[in-house]
Amino acid sequence: MNDVSNIKLVQADGSAVTAGYMPGFGNDFETEALPGALPQGMNSPQKVNYGLYGEQLSGTAFTAPSHQNERTWCYRIRPSVKHSGRYERIDLPYWKSAPHVIENVTSLGQYRWDPVPHSERELTWLTGMYTMTTAGDVNTQVGMASHIYLVTESMKDAYFYSADSELLIVPQEGRLRFCTELGIIDLEPKEIAIIPRGLVYRVEVIEGPARGFVCENYGQKFELPGRGPIGANCMANRRDFKTPVAAFEDREVPSTLTIKWCGQFHETKIDQSPLDVVAWHGNYAPVKYDLRTYCPVGAILFDHPDPSIFTVLTAPSSSPGTANIDFVLFRERWMTMEDTFRPPWYHKNVMSEMMGNIYGQYDAKPQGFVPGGLSLHNMMLPHGPDRDAFENASNADLQPEKLDNTMSFMFETRFPQHLTEFAAREAPLQDDYIDCWKSLEKKFDGTPGKK
């Protein structure tokens, strides 16, 4: 258990609190850690209570359509310009950004990795971020990167923000605390969090070592998918998303702030904690979500629908219906389809599929795709159930069956995903992955009838 006692969370009566949350996704929140800190009825009074500075954080263009427009008004001890200075380039050698196409690394292929193991190295949220794939272009704000994080150490008097991206975080092991400008998020496996572009934070280890997956979204923000004829309920429901209440630090200690900007990392020295927002209101905020509240909707008579029915969040691209990224969840559910091959069908997909296993067994790959592991089925590369999954599903007695104790996910992007050198040469790549289809037999013998 790491020491998290240097976190000072303040609530209205000045006493310490643990992380507290407000329900909803994309709604307008207001929260104050000290009574009366939030101006009412206006954003920029001539003087703000408590001597705070007013500052706007814009997550979309000022002129974005109103249903997409996101911004938050912060009332803080110092304006962010005081948490800034001269920037010096630093190197985080394992955190890569697109475009990052490496000569002699072949991204075309079906790949699978065992969990990246922990090592003796002491790693923070920044030094422990290992990029597996990149897609699109960080400079033109399209595409994504997938990362594995291995974190053993809390960031001490060190803060970070990404100007390039929002981060979707999917823990697999350990517990982390995200102390952000807008409040505190505690995160553990079976939950996810989104940290918006531009938001300053520090990551502490509550229970380590921690491992998980990150989807770094360079493009338009994640939103809830439209449910179409499904209606107003099921899948991910807005009320199950949780945004932290305001919490601030008034701490004057020499600190560093690291910024990710156009794929590069820059550091500046500051004299205090930048987590000094006492009150805020708006709709641009970090959020967490418990994946156990995801309500899957599926086929109840026959056939296997497209996996888009399990979309938790989607980050749109400029082409309607073709996502920059879909975050898709394969969790516990009943299989009831009659006369149906129930696991995923064999397929080739124009989208590129990076999958991760949080726990349990995935129905198309009963062996080899293990918790903490990843697989990549890149643009237009054939894949599907391994031989055992095929034989079992083709011959199963089709009673209603619960797929239990299973949680895998997919980061699916319209752009091809390029392997990093780390993914190709250092991470535990399974050389024999494609052999899982080798023993699929030819059953056709020219005669009609089911074989």
Ligand SMILES: O=C(O)Cc1cc(O)ccc1O
């Ligand atoms: O490839 C995979 O395992 C993911 C997937 C699951 C599914 O049910 C249908 C299509 C698909 O790509």
Ligand SMILES: [Fe+2]
């Ligand atoms: Fe697939």
